[in-house]
Amino acid sequence: MxxxxxxxxxxxxxxxxxxxxxxPGQEQFVTPVSYAEADAYVNPTTTWARVVLDGDDVVGFVRGNFDSEHPREEFRSCIWRINVDASSQGRGVGKFAVHALADEARAxxxxxxxxxxxxxxxGPGEFFRRxxxxxxxxxxxxxxxGALDV
Known part of the structure; x- marks a missing residue:
């Protein structure tokens, strides 16, 4: 990368x-990125949607939600979606995206x-634990x- x-x-x-x-097999765990774009217009103050670029190529996507008033604690500062292109998986793209979102949460x-x-x-469980x-x-x-201290 x-x-x-x-x-x-x-x-x-x-x-x-x-x-x-x-x-193959990951599709059942991921919703389309366009759902996040639509949600950004519905919840513009809480949605944080970013693409990960390697040069000019989009290789990943991450969407966070930041809402300190949300009644459910697990939705106050969370990763809502993360997608990494199959050809870029295992190369640090997902980790980069999660760390960027964690930096935003801390800020x-x-x-x-x-x-x-x-x-x-x-599914993504092993990735998140790792x-x-x-x-x-x-x-x-x-x-x-899952929770990650930032």
């Missing part, structure tokens, strides 16, 4: 972000970032909740 950088999700980058491919006064994932063999998330519970639907 070259020099990774973030750019706000925009009309210029959304087509490439929506075109990110996943490894906004949060001390923890959470993430919720559906357990499964091809970069430091600790499982703290489950949702009423059986999804795992």
């Amino acid at each position: 070259g020099d990774l950088r973030l750019e706000e999700l925009s009309a210029k980058t959304i087509v490439a972000a929506n075109g990110l491919t996943l490894r 906004r006064g949060f001390s923890t970032v959470t993430v919720i994932w559906e357990p499964g063999e091809e 970069i430091g998330f600790v499982e703290t519970g489950e949702t009423e639907f059986g999804e795992k909740i």
Whole structure:
């Protein structure tokens, strides 16, 4: 990987972000990036949506939510979505995106970032644990909740 950088999700980058491919079996754990773009217009003060670029190529996407007043603690400072193109997985793109979101959380006064994932063999649980998330519970639907101190 070259020099990774973030750019706000925009009309210029959304087509490439929506075109990110996943490894076989991962599709069931990820919603399309365009959902995050739509949500950014509904919740513009809490949504933080960024693409990860390697040079001029979009290689990843991360969307966070920052809402200190949210009634559910796990949604106050959280990763809502993260996608890394199949060809870029295992090269530090996801870790870069999570650390960038953690930096943003810290700058906004949060001390923890959470993430919720559906357990499964091809799911993201191992990735989140590997970069430091600790499982703290489950949702009423059986999804795992992880937390990372920032």
